[in-house]
Amino acid sequence: MKRVLAGFIMDGRSGGIDKYLLNFLENVRGDDVGIDFLTNEIDPELESYLRERKSRIFAIASLKHPVKQYRQVCKIIEQGRYDIVYLNISTAIDCAAAWAAKKMRVNRILLHSHSSGNDIESALKRKIFDIIHYICRLTLYRTATDYYGCSKKAGLWMFPAKIVESPDFSVIFNAVDTGRFQHNVEIREEIRGELRITDQFVVGHVGNFVYQKNHFFLIDVFEALKKRCPEAVLLLVGTGVRFEQVKETVREKGLEDSVKLLGFRKDADRLFQGMDFFVLPSNFEGLPTVGVEAQCAGLPCLMSDTITDEAKITGHCWFLSLKKSPEEWASFILSHRQEQDREAVRIGEGSDYSLEQLKKQQKYLLYQ
Structure with missing residues (x-):
């Protein structure tokens, strides 16, 4: 069985990334694929939904505690022996899990960008987060083997242009019925x-x-x-x-x-x-x-x-x-x-x- 660790999901109802990841689960799960998820706080209803589909969900520390999150993800990967880590993120600040996957020498590390900006209410904090994002962005791409974005613009927000223009980057549009x-x-x-x-x-x-x-x-x-x-x-x-x-x-x-x-x-x-x-x-x-x-x-x-x-x-x-x-x-x-x-x-x-x-x-x- 191919083992996949995917993140980050919230409660299954909170936004586009949640919807995308649940679509991902339904589209690829089967006898030859097992998918587990990372979250910051376990929602009981979501946990029950995932359990019925033979998926587990792990609560890890938030971005306020990056070192703790890094160590937790390392431990989860070590115990789960995952073949793929698939991280769906909106900002390069969310990089601890990616570095943990690289540290644990996961065969394939997939990064998927779902935004093109920081959604912070305070203008001052938004500026600070933008600076931190661009600092993290300088090296985040080095953790991955594959790169995705919900648009080319989202890709350019997260990765260098040389990555987005290469065969290693693909656009996966958000699906609509x-x-x-x-x-x-x-x-x-x-x-x-x-x-x-x-x-x-x-x-x-x-x-x-x-x-x-x-x-x-x-x-x-x-x-x-x-x-x-x-x-x-x-x-x-x-x-x-x-x-x-x-x-x-x-x-x-x-x-x-x-x-x-x-x-x-x-x-x-x-x-x-x-x-x-x-x-x-x-x-x-x-x-x-x-x-x-x-x-x-x-x-x-x-x-x-x-x-x-x-x-x-x-x-x-x-x-x-x-x-x-x-x-x-x-x-x-x-x-x-x-x-x-x-x-x-x-x-x-x-x-x-x-x-x-x-x-x-x-x-x-x-x-x-």
């Missing part, structure tokens, strides 16, 4: 009824309320749009550390009746159907799965130009600089609101994001 998001008139009417929306122009956004997603700029854009389009409504799906701050900003601007804060939802596929336009003004992204999902739902999409153009899979997805004013963003949205027939959307490169393509790539990375 494209059929699940296809435009559906019945679901559209159903969800708009639930949200008490009639003939309003609905702008939507899905994402955690954190620095990365840039909600305060989005609220400014919507405020400018609302002045020119009184029937506009903004749907915000998600939760996070900035949720209450955003809620207060909405109240201060007098937009409570027009901004619907929906919190955490498991039915984003249905919510996309109720929207008319999708906006993603992120400060950075590895590759935004929600942007691909929105396009699969036939929505016109406007994203910040900090986002890689690999996220564009239809002719009705555009990129705009965050240096542009909220008024300019609002004008762009209004001038493109009628650009698309959702029944006739052409997905283009969407096959690169399919679940079947992901399965092929994940199986290949184990056996190449």
Whole structure:
């Protein structure tokens, strides 16, 4: 049996890396492959889920204690005799496990980058973490045998250009169940009824309320749009550390009746159907799965130009600089609101994001 130690997972529900790793487990597990996971704190529900699939999960120290984490991972590898260590990370600061794998002479060490920035609330701390990231980045690549990214931009954030441009680097796009998001008139009417929306122009956004997603700029854009389009409504799906701050900003601007804060939802596929336009003004992204999902739902999409153009899979997805004013963003949205027939959307490169393509790539990375 091929033994794989994969990290880092949280609770199986917390974000893109969790979703990716659970897809990885389902796609490659079998009699010839055993997969165990690294985490910082064991979630009982996730542990039970993994146990049913004959996988174990190990709790290790957080990044606040890198030496302790290094020693723990060395011990886990020694006892488990793993053939592959597969680390999915967002920053090069998360390097202790990679160095532990190299110390233990694991045959293959796979590094997979899932971001292109540090999601830290404090500007000062973010600057400090960026500096530490770039210091760690100088040597992190020396630990690995294989390199991956959810986009080329994510790869360049984590690895030197010489690595990203070499055959040792591959892009594995975040998978989307494209059929699940296809435009559906019945679901559209159903969800708009639930949200008490009639003939309003609905702008939507899905994402955690954190620095990365840039909600305060989005609220400014919507405020400018609302002045020119009184029937506009903004749907915000998600939760996070900035949720209450955003809620207060909405109240201060007098937009409570027009901004619907929906919190955490498991039915984003249905919510996309109720929207008319999708906006993603992120400060950075590895590759935004929600942007691909929105396009699969036939929505016109406007994203910040900090986002890689690999996220564009239809002719009705555009990129705009965050240096542009909220008024300019609002004008762009209004001038493109009628650009698309959702029944006739052409997905283009969407096959690169399919679940079947992901399965092929994940199986290949184990056996190449």
